[in-house]
Amino acid sequence: MMNFSAQADFEATYNFGSPNGSQECNQQSAFGGDFNFNGHPCFTHYGYPSELTDMSRNGLGSGPSASRGTSSRIPRCAQKPRQIPSPRINYSFRPVFHERTTEEDDSILTQQLWKLARRSGTLNLSNKGLARVPGRLYDINDADEDSKAANLEKLTMKEEDAWWNQVPLNNLDLSSNALTHLSSKIENLASLTVLTLHDNALVELPPEIGKLEKLMRLNVSHNKLSHLPREIYSLPDLRHLNISYNEFKELDPDISDLHMLEFLDGGHNNIQSLPGGIGFLVRLTTLLLPYNHIKELPPDLVNMRSLQKIELEQNDLIGLPDDMGLLRKLECLYLQHNDILELPDFEGNESLNELHASNNFIKTIPKSMCSNLPHLKILDLRDNKITELPDELCLLRNLTRLDVSNNSISVLPVTLSSLAHLISLQVDGNPIKTIRRDILQCGTTRILKTLHERAMANKEEGGSDAASTSGGISVTRLRGGHTDTGDIPENFPDSYSNQQPSQFGCRCPYPCQQHMQQNVQPFCVYEPLRNCPEYDRETQGHIYEPESYEQQHQSGNMANLFMKQQEQRRSSGYHNSYMYQQQQEQYVYGQDNSHHSTNRMAVHPRWVYKLRHTRTLAVNLEQLTEVPEQVFQLAKEEGVHVVDFARNQLSTLPNGLQHMREQLTELVLSNNLIGHVPQFISQFTRISYMNLSNNLLNDLPKEFGVLVTLRELNVANNRFQFIPNGIYELQGLEIFIASENHIKQLNVSGLQCMPRLTTLDLRNNDIDNVPPILGNLTNITHLELVGNPFRQPRHQILMKGTEAIMSYLRDRIPT
Numbered sequence: 001m002m003n004f005s006a007q008a009d010f011e012a013t014y015n016f017g018s019p020n021g022s023q024e025c026n027q028q029s030a031f032g033g034d035f036n037f038n039g040h041p042c043f044t045h046y047g048y049p050s051e052l053t054d055m056s057r058n059g060l061g062s063g064p065s066a067s068r069g070t071s072s073r074i075p076r077c078a079q080k081p082r083q084i085p086s087p088r089i090n091y092s093f094r095p096v097f098h099e100r101t102t103e104e105d106d107s108i109l110t111q112q113l114w115k116l117a118r119r120s121g122t123l124n125l126s127n128k129g130l131a132r133v134p135g136r137l138y139d140i141n142d143a144d145e146d147s148k149a150a151n152l153e154k155l156t157m158k159e160e161d162a163w164w165n166q167v168p169l170n171n172l173d174l175s176s177n178a179l180t181h182l183s184s185k186i187e188n189l190a191s192l193t194v195l196t197l198h199d200n201a202l203v204e205l206p207p208e209i210g211k212l213e214k215l216m217r218l219n220v221s222h223n224k225l226s227h228l229p230r231e232i233y234s235l236p237d238l239r240h241l242n243i244s245y246n247e248f249k250e251l252d253p254d255i256s257d258l259h260m261l262e263f264l265d266g267g268h269n270n271i272q273s274l275p276g277g278i279g280f281l282v283r284l285t286t287l288l289l290p291y292n293h294i295k296e297l298p299p300d301l302v303n304m305r306s307l308q309k310i311e312l313e314q315n316d317l318i319g320l321p322d323d324m325g326l327l328r329k330l331e332c333l334y335l336q337h338n339d340i341l342e343l344p345d346f347e348g349n350e351s352l353n354e355l356h357a358s359n360n361f362i363k364t365i366p367k368s369m370c371s372n373l374p375h376l377k378i379l380d381l382r383d384n385k386i387t388e389l390p391d392e393l394c395l396l397r398n399l400t401r402l403d404v405s406n407n408s409i410s411v412l413p414v415t416l417s418s419l420a421h422l423i424s425l426q427v428d429g430n431p432i433k434t435i436r437r438d439i440l441q442c443g444t445t446r447i448l449k450t451l452h453e454r455a456m457a458n459k460e461e462g463g464s465d466a467a468s469t470s471g472g473i474s475v476t477r478l479r480g481g482h483t484d485t486g487d488i489p490e491n492f493p494d495s496y497s498n499q500q501p502s503q504f505g506c507r508c509p510y511p512c513q514q515h516m517q518q519n520v521q522p523f524c525v526y527e528p529l530r531n532c533p534e535y536d537r538e539t540q541g542h543i544y545e546p547e548s549y550e551q552q553h554q555s556g557n558m559a560n561l562f563m564k565q566q567e568q569r570r571s572s573g574y575h576n577s578y579m580y581q582q583q584q585e586q587y588v589y590g591q592d593n594s595h596h597s598t599n600r601m602a603v604h605p606r607w608v609y610k611l612r613h614t615r616t617l618a619v620n621l622e623q624l625t626e627v628p629e630q631v632f633q634l635a636k637e638e639g640v641h642v643v644d645f646a647r648n649q650l651s652t653l654p655n656g657l658q659h660m661r662e663q664l665t666e667l668v669l670s671n672n673l674i675g676h677v678p679q680f681i682s683q684f685t686r687i688s689y690m691n692l693s694n695n696l697l698n699d700l701p702k703e704f705g706v707l708v709t710l711r712e713l714n715v716a717n718n719r720f721q722f723i724p725n726g727i728y729e730l731q732g733l734e735i736f737i738a739s740e741n742h743i744k745q746l747n748v749s750g751l752q753c754m755p756r757l758t759t760l761d762l763r764n765n766d767i768d769n770v771p772p773i774l775g776n777l778t779n780i781t782h783l784e785l786v787g788n789p790f791r792q793p794r795h796q797i798l799m800k801g802t803e804a805i806m807s808y809l810r811d812r813i814p815t
Helices: 004-014 027-031 041-046 049-057 102-108 111-120 135-139 145-149 152-157 184-188 207-211 230-234 253-257 276-280 299-303 367-372 391-395 414-418 437-441 444-462 475-480 549-555 558-571 605-614 629-637 655-660 679-683 702-706 725-729 772-776 802-811
Strands: 122-124 171-173 194-196 217-219 240-242 263-265 286-288 309-311 332-334 354-356 378-380 401-403 424-426 585-588 591-597 616-618 642-644 666-668 689-691 712-714 735-737 759-761 782-784
Touching (some): 102 135, 111 122, 253 276, 391 414, 414 444, 424 444, 437 444, 616 629, 629 655, 702 725, 782 802
Parallel strands (some): 122 171, 217 240, 240 263, 263 286, 286 309, 309 332, 378 401, 616 642, 642 666, 666 689, 689 712, 712 735, 735 759, 759 782
Antiparallel strands (some): 585 591
């Protein structure tokens, strides 16, 4: 039964008791417009208002309202009227997926697109559902009928449509459609330089495509092609060819005729082998052949001397060519998920930065490989069969990431603690018994600290070289960059190895009386530390001490010289060492040349050879506070272009760096005590990478903005409260890392002046507001903002990545 309030609402809504007895209903007030009673669930169950009114007239109602001719309640025994099903409406549906007609495909090329293509030379018909290429597309370079019929007066009124302003079509995008073939009329588009056909259903290409002599980029990936017409291999200017995600079983030997080819992607096919003539692609810089079934690489692969990147993951390779060292420009090599049993020594691959060889059957790491890869930064050897890590791994001085997870390694060499740039050491899944499990779980920093402590303990207990864990190899010699035997390489430029140690006329620069009496004799750079009673072993405790006088010369450890000279200046006023003699008589290669006067340092030839061979000056973990100017003079003479003094105690940039202003390309001074950068930094006209992280910087000089060649700058973990203005002037900067500072605000207008910036890392700063206009900087593809005190965007959005952050910011831009 209805309560009173429900009854009043029901009567007020339907107005059953109208004086004239008509069947009225306040439909507009109840339903906001026209309303159809038929089929409404309320009336189907309780009856229609007209029926209820009739029942009240027949005395079926009761109560006061019934006497007034209205019904105040719905009778329980009211008979439900019989429902007559309404006829089903017959909708004529047209399915979305149907066979496209020629007229539909032609209509896609609208007049607006047509005019835009004629003005810009670019036509984008991507993702239009085309089954055929619109017929009139092939005549787009011809003058249309309107232009031919128009007189000069009409053309001048609409000059942008005039034939003299027409640009030949050079970029055609037909990707992501349903094309099964191309017409032979493609030859009419002779001006094409870029043709994009990926994500279609093409089974073959017309031979006439070989007449597009200006074509430079061809992308036919994600189709059903099993071969290319031979005419394609005669394209004289083709530089970029992408045939990935097709059904190729082999590469045509004629591919070697593409002499200008620089990029080749044949991944995700069924290629079994590579043709022998592939070595003629001497301009190829990128070779991508992942996810195939290649078992062996042709010998002439090493003739492609311009190769910088090779991807061969997910194949069936069992080995690599022995003369891989001929690929001297190779930077990245991907070999994951193959059947490789051993690695070559990579002699000659000095430019290699990344080596990925996980998920293979490698059992050992060649010791010679470690000395041949001075610039290697990433070494990925997880999921192999490695049982031991060589001590020579410490020769990879630039290594930042080492992954040897899921192998059979039981001991970690303590020499790993000397890798100054190692920030990621992955050893999970190994039966390591020499380090506690809780230490391994603490991560890279804790593991390296433990190894360093053990190296120092072994040094104190067992002598200078007891820190080595296997093979009896000298740690000092390793840090100097030499093998256990101390043999000079076969291509060493002089015959120093035949000299006798007794020929060295070295004298200790410390102010002991014995040497002061003989100070007329020339000094050698590498002095024996043990002969000087004033040498303080406590201040040099972290340096691995050489075993003997001979080894001090064989090690080539330049850092000992620096430490000696600084200790000398602190202990006394003796200034007869080479640092304080501007015209020191030179002692070269063990021969007394006292009658010659020169400013060149007297340096062990092995160290000179190392500089010349690696083009790198690297001294790390030596607590240096100064670097002699002569060191940079020598580095300049030997063509060094990479300087690395990370993990020392430098308070500013060494003045001697100015000698290398015209050749320096990479400068690493991270983990020092640098508080300011001198103005002469603007003189480095070729520098492309600079790492000043983990210092005490709070500003950069305004001259910093003239470094137009700088591509990557890392100033993380300093004391910046704002981004220096000079950085906004770096037009070529692509990667800017400023995390772990105290930056409080974002200068979006300044960031807009950096058109090439793609990576911006501002994690863990004090930014309290992110301007929504930042979302308009579409050139930024990697943005890190986690760890700042702002409220918007929320953490959940930050975790979704750069695209979600930028989209969120754009949506909040006020209109």
